[in-house]
Amino acid sequence: MRLSRSRIFLSLAVAMLWTLPAAWTVDSQAHAFDVIADVPLPGDSSRFDYASLDPDRHRLWIAHLGASEVLVFDTESRRVVAQIPHVSQVHGVLVVPELHRVYASATGSDEVVAVDEDSFAVIARTPGGRYPDGMAYAPEVHKLYVSDESGETETVIDVRANRRVATIELGGEVGNTQYDPGSKHIFVNVQSRNDLVEIDPAADRIVRRIALPGADGNHGLLIDAQSRRAFIACEDNDTLLVLNLVTREVESSFPVGHGPDVLSADQRQGRIYVASESGVVSVFQQSGGRVERTAQEFLGPNAHVVAIDGVQGIGYFPIKNLAGHPVLRLIKTVQ
Numbered sequence: 001m002r003l004s005r006s007r008i009f010l011s012l013a014v015a016m017l018w019t020l021p022a023a024w025t026v027d028s029q030a031h032a033f034d035v036i037a038d039v040p041l042p043g044d045s046s047r048f049d050y051a052s053l054d055p056d057r058h059r060l061w062i063a064h065l066g067a068s069e070v071l072v073f074d075t076e077s078r079r080v081v082a083q084i085p086h087v088s089q090v091h092g093v094l095v096v097p098e099l100h101r102v103y104a105s106a107t108g109s110d111e112v113v114a115v116d117e118d119s120f121a122v123i124a125r126t127p128g129g130r131y132p133d134g135m136a137y138a139p140e141v142h143k144l145y146v147s148d149e150s151g152e153t154e155t156v157i158d159v160r161a162n163r164r165v166a167t168i169e170l171g172g173e174v175g176n177t178q179y180d181p182g183s184k185h186i187f188v189n190v191q192s193r194n195d196l197v198e199i200d201p202a203a204d205r206i207v208r209r210i211a212l213p214g215a216d217g218n219h220g221l222l223i224d225a226q227s228r229r230a231f232i233a234c235e236d237n238d239t240l241l242v243l244n245l246v247t248r249e250v251e252s253s254f255p256v257g258h259g260p261d262v263l264s265a266d267q268r269q270g271r272i273y274v275a276s277e278s279g280v281v282s283v284f285q286q287s288g289g290r291v292e293r294t295a296q297e298f299l300g301p302n303a304h305v306v307a308i309d310g311v312q313g314i315g316y317f318p319i320k321n322l323a324g325h326p327v328l329r330l331i332k333t334v335q
Contacts, residue, residue, distance in 0.1 A: 054097050131148055136178050141201045177189075238259070239255060257277075279299055279302055282295070
């Protein structure tokens with residue numbers, strides 16, 4: 001996820017206005033989000049990127065891009081249980097529980113790093129293109145799909161051999177990648193073309209390009225298989241698009257915080273969370289076949305990464321700098 005100069009300045013300005021409460025436990029009952037704790041994280045006050053949750057093992061994997069390491073956070077004990085170094089400028093991180101494996105996109109070395117979920121050991125490093133970023137796993141074909149942002153391609157890795165088996169030309173700068181269990185296809189944002197590419201993993205070929213009216217810099221992507229919708233965050237016009245995966249048409253759009261980035265879903269509550277570079281978090285509710293925005297508020301400086309645990313009713317937001325320290329901000333999601 002790249003930042004424009006204007007977004008960097010805005011994030012710094014917001015951070016200067018924010019002060020850390022005296023205690024790590026926060027009382028914010030007057031706000032849209034109930035912040036229940038700020039847990040200190042190791043490392044310096046540099047940028048975080050994606051996070052990925054394994055709810056069965058109670059572990060949250062966090063990409064600390066600025067420190068070139070992956071943090072492993074135990075959500076039961078609320079402490080970091082491992083730090084995996086030498087993952088250069090790590091952007092994406094994806095847990096694949098059925099493989100007992102975690103994948104991290106190391107943009108500094110242009111590779112995808114495979115980590116054993118039990119031992120925390122690095123077990124493989126595979127070429128990932130020119131700028132590996134977001135990732136998705138297609139279980140039927142045992143393949144990992146990696147967004148090569150500036151390389152304008154999708155890198156395909158066979159996880160059984162930890163080997164690159166295909167490179168799919170997408171014809172533009174690539175945003176995030178997601179797997180859809182409904183169609184068993186891979187969807188990829190092509191943010192410089194304002195469209196969404198649909199890939200058949202069985203053949204590793206593009207089967208459809210979906211136009212996205214109203215898109216400008218469509219980077220963030222979330223597939224909600226239950227509702228048959230794709231949620232698309234457009235970073236250049238601060239807009240969330242809702243795409244019907246049955247008709248392949250945009251059914252609605254909403255304004256969100258400046259620089260929308262990572263999205264996460266609470267499947268039990270039918271909610272979608274959109275985190276932004278400005279620190280504003282937007283919440284959308286799905287009910288009765290409709291989508292509506294139910295909350296939008298500043299949560300913390302540069303709170304652009306979110307992972308929601310719908311079982312425990314907790315949202316996790318890595319924040320790089322609260323009064324000079326990195327923290328993991330926890331919110332209550334069940335009202």
